[in-house]
Amino acid sequence: METLPTIAVLGGTGKEGPGLALRWAYAGYPIIIGSRQQEKAEATAAELNTSLNIHSIIGMENSRAARAADICVLTVVYTAHQAALESIRDDLQGKILVDATARVDFRDPKPPAPPSAARLAQELLGPAVRVVAAFQNVPAHSLRKNLGQALDSDVLVCSEDASAAQEVIRLAQAGGMRAYYAGGLDNAVVVEGLTALVIGLNKAYGTKTASIGVTGINR
Template sequence: MMDDKEILTIAVLGGTGKEGSGLAMRWALNGYNVIIGSRDAERAASRAAEMNEMLGGDYLVGMENAAAAAQADLVVLSVPYSAHQPTLDGVKEQLAGKVVVDLTVPLQPPKVRTVHVPEGKSAALEAQAFLGDAVRVVAAFQNVSAEHLSDPRHVVDCDVLVCGNDAAAKADVMKLVEAVGMRGVDAGSLANAVAVEALTPVLLYINKAYSVKGAGIRITGIG
């Protein structure tokens, strides 16, 4: 049974890390209740305290991943690809009925500037296959560099391609994209996440080739 209630509380699993922490702070500043999830409850609490100090208020709390997922209306998955399946294994039950935003990129270190297509074609498709129809997976944010997110007041000059099979879930995620100051672009079904995830190693290559840190994407021709 899908729950289309308003998204008020967001859990960011792996929110102790570079990408998730930047998004978490931005959502918290925009009025969402945000829970930082970690494998370790103490690490989650201390990272949340650091972020609160940076933001100048009691905005975020930290919890172990499963507890964070249980309390959230929507769950963001922000872990390295090697931790993707293990993290899902630990929270499957808590995700039932929810929207999961997967921003995992299936990079294959050390060749992070070369596209790697995983066995399930994309991390988001693998998540959807594992979680089943009780969960609506939306893929987004894979092409946004953490370089731009760490200062929550910095304006990020790029678009976010949003892929998913459920229109209402995609609309929820579009709102979250706008809340962090970017433009969301409807990029089709979850199958299209294959292409979106594959863009990230291309951007990492461009960063190196042009000696920049946060190359991003902008879609032209849609106004």
């Protein structure tokens, strides 16, 4: 049987991180929840374990979580993007870092200016970290519902590292999402901008689950 990579969800104590963690744990991936505080990470891990009736999700401080994982997924609040990356730069060397950051203010949603968050991450972390941008348009609100079923949300995956992008596409699929390779890290600023659009759609239509879908590709 294939051994699944261990996933650390860094800043996995908020809204988006626990939802992704829940879906991957449900699919059998070993999961570590990361936080600036060990106790907070443990509390979220315990809550997720309870909801899945398992014991395998563990909580650790971000730095230890990053070191213990094969793939790290960054889900910190966007204003903490740089500070969080600086605090784990050494721990991420040689690993895949999935950046889910959309630099959009929920109260005043506007598309961010280039460079993309993921490009900034790549520059800050250096070439030995395999940065992949993904999940910026997947609503936290949808992730916790209907585990094991397909999510009505497509994932645009941007990276210069083709094999890292493929790993993240597999991860998205394991979580019930369709995922598409959408070019290099600079394209990810468009994906972040779509988050501003999605927040606007949520407000206009009184929902929390608006997302994006790709059409015209037969696979």
